[in-house]
Amino acid sequence: MKPAFLERALSRAEKLTSEQLRSILGEVVSTNDMLEAALQSMFDGIVVCNLRHEPVFANKSAERILRMAPGYGANPLWIYLPDEELKDFFYKTLTAEETILGKEFALQGSGGTKIIAISLTALLGEDGISGTIVHIEDITDKRKKETQLRRAESLAALTTLAAGIAHEINNPLGSISIRIQLLEKMVRAQSSESPGMIKHLGVVKEEIERLKQIVVDFLFAVRPMDIQLLHDDPGIAVEEVVELIQPEAERKGIHLKSRTCKDVPRILMDKRHLKQALLNLMQNAMAAMPEGGTLRISTEYIQDEIRIAISDTGTGIPEELLTKIFEPYFTTKKNGTGLGLTITFKIIKEHSGDISLESKEGKGSTFTIHLPVPQKEKKALPQWQDSATLAGSQAEE
Numbered sequence: 001m002k003p004a005f006l007e008r009a010l011s012r013a014e015k016l017t018s019e020q021l022r023s024i025l026g027e028v029v030s031t032n033d034m035l036e037a038a039l040q041s042m043f044d045g046i047v048v049c050n051l052r053h054e055p056v057f058a059n060k061s062a063e064r065i066l067r068m069a070p071g072y073g074a075n076p077l078w079i080y081l082p083d084e085e086l087k088d089f090f091y092k093t094l095t096a097e098e099t100i101l102g103k104e105f106a107l108q109g110s111g112g113t114k115i116i117a118i119s120l121t122a123l124l125g126e127d128g129i130s131g132t133i134v135h136i137e138d139i140t141d142k143r144k145k146e147t148q149l150r151r152a153e154s155l156a157a158l159t160t161l162a163a164g165i166a167h168e169i170n171n172p173l174g175s176i177s178i179r180i181q182l183l184e185k186m187v188r189a190q191s192s193e194s195p196g197m198i199k200h201l202g203v204v205k206e207e208i209e210r211l212k213q214i215v216v217d218f219l220f221a222v223r224p225m226d227i228q229l230l231h232d233d234p235g236i237a238v239e240e241v242v243e244l245i246q247p248e249a250e251r252k253g254i255h256l257k258s259r260t261c262k263d264v265p266r267i268l269m270d271k272r273h274l275k276q277a278l279l280n281l282m283q284n285a286m287a288a289m290p291e292g293g294t295l296r297i298s299t300e301y302i303q304d305e306i307r308i309a310i311s312d313t314g315t316g317i318p319e320e321l322l323t324k325i326f327e328p329y330f331t332t333k334k335n336g337t338g339l340g341l342t343i344t345f346k347i348i349k350e351h352s353g354d355i356s357l358e359s360k361e362g363k364g365s366t367f368t369i370h371l372p373v374p375q376k377e378k379k380a381l382p383q384w385q386d387s388a389t390l391a392g393s394q395a396e397e
């Protein structure tokens, strides 16, 4: 629809002075510029085609998403598109003058696969249909989020079910365990005590303990955590865990090198759980160095976050396993539960943090915990300092 002032001006155009015409033209140009700027600023792609299907307008997003060849205009839209599937789609739908709503395409590009949704509607002018409007939406992130949400939902349903079963298993396990202890007592009390029987009972007891541990670990991994976030010093949590593993590291011929940057700001943390997460990572690192090696722990304050990096010079993780190791029950160890990293990840997520990982087979791995620093704790200019509280551990040169 034309603006009212333009309607009025047109109806008495022959009576207008050149001054008035110039001013009206100026108005039209500025409205046009504003509309063009609005279309160009849109995140979605817009292409307007005339009745011959030639693109008379395309905004920057459309050019980018469809990878339109420059200098378009004189030929139908599909001529300017490099993607064969899109060419075919536009040829068929534009010539058939179809209305399309959100037809999805997966386009391969240098940055990976992009999922786009294309809609085609008739461009309605005052004298009827004067072309087609093509609307292109990049729905890659939307789809990704939907998939993640679906996955999280099915995982949540599954874990609730599994937690229920684990809980139910716990009760009979408890009573079996008591009965076995009673049986053992009875066997020992008998005058003809059989060593074979005691041995078998011992094995049964051990297996029951193992089952109980699996149930306890599982419930810990899936249940909502009782996390209590308090303002605390993450550097101290790191130091305490390093101190804790020091004797084991020494026994295994592993050099511990810990570095903490000075004036680490306090963060919102649950010390007990954070220490558990750190311990899990350090134990994995030590397990990856059966022949000894170096375990480095650095605590940095960088880019508004605390980064705690735990680096080993161990076996490293094969690339194909990198996405698997955080999954519950994934383990390559004979006696591993495969819940260590699952629990660690959960604890860090409860701190609104993240874990990143770099690993090279045969060279070692670095797990980095990222923890956000609350606004009011932010400080400037951190400096390095070697941990002083570590008895026997080597400070990094």
Ligand SMILES: Nc1ncnc2c1ncn2[C@@H]1O[C@H](COP(=O)(O)OP(=O)(O)OP(=O)(O)O)[C@@H](O)[C@H]1O
Residues within 6 Å of the ligand: 280, 284, 285, 288, 312, 314, 315, 316, 317, 325, 326, 330, 331, 332, 333, 335, 336, 337, 338, 339, 340, 341, 342, 365
């Ligand atoms: N630093 C590391 N170097 C090499 N492999 C690692 C490292 N950390 C984890 N992994 C791999 O990831 C797997 C899963 O680790 P996770 O801590 O979840 O379970 P686990 O250590 O096997 O068992 P648990 O923690 O119960 O003892 C390990 O079995 C191992 O294969």
Ligand SMILES: [Mg+2]
Residues within 6 Å of the ligand: 280, 283, 284, 336, 340, 341
């Ligand atoms: Mg582990």
